[in-house]
Amino acid sequence: MPLIPADVVRYAAAIEPSELAWGRLHGRLTAADTVRLAFLRRCDLGAGGEMFARIHAQGPSGPQLDAFCREIPGAATDAAGRIWGYLALVGRSASEGAGGTEPVARQLAAGREEFLLARAASGRGMNWRESGALLGTDRPEEVDAAFERGEELLGVAVIGLALTHPDPAAILPRVARALECALESSDHRLRHQGLVALAHTARLHGTVDRRCLDLLRRCPRGSEADDDLWAYVPRHRLPWWLWRHQLRAGLWRLLSGR
Structure with a gap:
């Protein structure tokens, strides 16, 4: 062999x-x-x-x-x-x-x-009690199983997947699921973790999908995801509402600087 x-x-x-x-x-x-x-x-x-x-x-x-x-x-x-x-x-x-x-x-x-x-x-594949270990998550199946078990540190694993997996097509559906769960349950910590994972995906892979954008729109503006999407994803792929927010924020910074 x-x-x-x-x-x-x-x-x-x-x-x-x-x-x-x-x-x-x-x-x-x-x-x-x-x-x-x-x-x-x-x-x-x-x-x-x-x-x-x-x-x-x-x-x-x-x-x-x-x-x-x-x-x-x-x-x-x-x-x-x-x-x-x-x-x-x-x-x-x-x-x-x-x-x-x-x-x-x-x-x-x-x-x-x-x-x-x-x-x-x-749960044998990862140590679900240590944030440091979960930041190395690189198998999407581990994240899927964690959703089913309702793991407390699920959001950390989603961030880890965004940092380590080479294919954004494997990352973005799990980021979207984290954001959906967070918005449905008003879990602000999980929402923040999902936004951080989305920001990392944009920065490392220069891409996003429609589902994540629709969920991002339901989150407060000014997050890490807003900024990294604007910085790393081609502008023609970004929605009008993000353009409006970023241009307004840029104009405010310009006026404040003066």
């Missing part, structure tokens, strides 16, 4: 220490990717990611890393290796396109359910 890129593993599963070790010991990962994934999972879990921190601390020295991986409980078991068939299919699908046979599609769906969705639903 060929090497599997770290980003395939990162986004396709909430991997456990024994599974990461198995992948390294059976040639699915380079030493550098093993250490990188250990760092990312340590960040996901914060203080609870001690074993990942210990893997990361070995550095990309192959013999030293491999010796430590052999000591991880469960690393030599068949159970630890099951995830890698799924990850190989994900990697192959990413490189060859969305096509594939029906059995392959069923295997992908089953693996996604077991190694990503079920772990996200149970």
Whole structure:
């Protein structure tokens, strides 16, 4: 089986220490990717990611890393290796396109359910008690599951997704859901967090969608999102009401300066 890129593993599963070790010991990962994934999972879990921190601390020295991986409980078991068939299919699908046979599609769906969705639903994928850990959220499925559970720090995870995920199409629907929930419940903290996430998305990706704009209009003017949309999104894509607000604010600043 060929090497599997770290980003395939990162986004396709909430991997456990024994599974990461198995992948390294059976040639699915380079030493550098093993250490990188250990760092990312340590960040996901914060203080609870001690074993990942210990893997990361070995550095990309192959013999030293491999010796430590052999000591991880469960690393030599068949159970630890099951995830890698799924990850190989994900990697192959990413490189060859969305096509594939029906059995392959069923295997992908089953693996996604077991190694990503079920772990996200149970909260195993992230440490939901630490804001610092949640700022590294990079799997949209973790945010979706947090909505269903009603996590207290949900808004922090939405900000983390905006900061870390490479695709705004995966970010903006979760930002919109956060804003909708905040407006429906008059949750000012969640509203602020949703606006911060929208501002980060505009700044990092230079884009926004109609749903988020409609929700932004229902929020008080003068937020971080107003300013970053105006600064980073092409002006012709912005609505008239934001133009009106920003031009008025700019004129007021100009007159005040005089």
